[in-house]
Amino acid sequence: MPNRDFPLSPTPTPTKDSTTYYKKEVKKAAKNLSDSYSGTYSGVSEASNKLAAASKNLERQKLKGKPGYDAMGFKKP
Numbered sequence: 001m002p003n004r005d006f007p008l009s010p011t012p013t014p015t016k017d018s019t020t021y022y023k024k025e026v027k028k029a030a031k032n033l034s035d036s037y038s039g040t041y042s043g044v045s046e047a048s049n050k051l052a053a054a055s056k057n058l059e060r061q062k063l064k065g066k067p068g069y070d071a072m073g074f075k076k077p
Contacts, residue, residue, distance in 0.1 A: 017061070017064075018061065019058065019061045022054065022057045022058040022061060023058060025054040025057065025058070026054045026055055026058055028054075029047065029051035029053075029055075032047045032050065032051075033048055033050075035047075060072070060074065
């Protein structure tokens with residue numbers, strides 16, 4: 001094995017898991033969406049967008065600290 005002139009990168013420490021928070025956000029957004037069906041179309045559209053954003057954030061949680069992703073689960077540039 002060749003000698004290295006640089007140290008190995010440290011193992012990233014896991015960030016605080018916020019999955020529970022995002023699960024609550026998805027649940028709240030789903031309830032708002034179902035409640036908005038009795039209102040206007042714009043209310044349904046807005047509630048649907050919030051549900052989609054909350055679901056995306058929840059899915060991002062499993063990527064936290066993985067290679068190629070930052071501590072918040074976003075893809076590194």
